[in-house]
Amino acid sequence: MAGSFKTHRYETCTGSKQYKLLAYVISFLPYYWRAMQCARRYIEEGYDANHLANAGKYISAMLAAAVRWKYAVDPSPLWLAIVILSSTMATVYQLYWDFVKDWGLFSLSSRNFLLRDDLVLQNKTIYYASIAFNFALRLAWIETVLHLSLGPVENRLVDFLLASLEIIRRGHWNFYRLENEHLNNVGKFRAIKTVPLPFREMEYGE
Template sequence: MRIMRNIVFSPFYKVLMADFFMADQLTSQIPLLRHMEFAACYFMAGSFRANPYETCTTSQQYKHLAYVISFLPYYWRAMQCLRRYIEEHDINQLANAGKYVSAMVAAAVRFKYNVTPTPFWMSMVLISSSGATVYQLYWDFVKDWGFFTPKSRNLWLRDDLILKNKFTYYLSMMLNLVLRLAWAQSVMKIRINKNETRLLDFSLASLEIIRRGHWNFYRYLELV
């Protein structure tokens, strides 16, 4: 609870390792948070007694709250970076905050596209999401994992490798790249039924958990 308090009120508490580590995990738990929102609406608001199943997904209030939930984890993480920048005067923290701001912008544009699916907003989704993805991939590979070290004796990696098999690193880089592009399905407009949509959402959420697990593993290797 203390960690969650520190995350929610990020600008007002000193950011410890446990705080920013947990906040990073929350950015990968947005689908879970949105399902928790639906569960709260479905059971606590009494809609399961008096209203149809779709009530908690079609109302404007639900859609706006879903956007806020998608926005908050990135906001909290950005605030943590700003707090650390103020305390440590490390420009990398400011740049890291920019990564989360780009993710918030991309999420906002995708939300707008879902409401107004016009060619203009599709192009804005492609621009904002592609920019955010490039930003995130750079930070994953270079800043968090320590790869692409100039003049490294291990091509595209770093000098000190804990795992002996280099192929594992290259495979993880490719997997991280592919999973970072999962947002593309939101603009592909695949024609599937409701059950298939839920299965797709579940699959994408599971893939994000896998991607986060990879990130955690290599982030740990970078720290040891």
């Protein structure tokens, strides 16, 4: 049994339905947790509809992941069309939220074309390059669905590289998200916010 890896092909594991289901569950959980966080903030912060809209972004990603899992199990032309449709809609939703809501860009009235009035970086080209970078990596799902042939490069290596780029994209996204949040906090005079502690305040002398 210990030497079975020498006689069984790699696809013996990855080609099974159980493996594909497990891969879907793993990809599903982060979206589920974030959607629940948005729902909680919606309730705790005065029923702000923006939190529900943000939850919708993660729900659309979950639906797209579910459809991609179904296509992996049943690779028919019908499911391929549904995958392309659902993933495209989810990607458009995510890109809008990235650029407009999280980064605060694409303000038509801004003195900086398609950006915003207040920028931390002086070189505007960096913002445009970051938009293109985020846009390109948001489309990485195309390779995972179509399995584009890259010649001698093995598919597993491509998947690893795309996963690594997704980590970089998220770190890159965080920079502009924090920049926008910082500028909004300063502009709305809420740069310092009191965080309530989870226990009763004790007065000195008790």
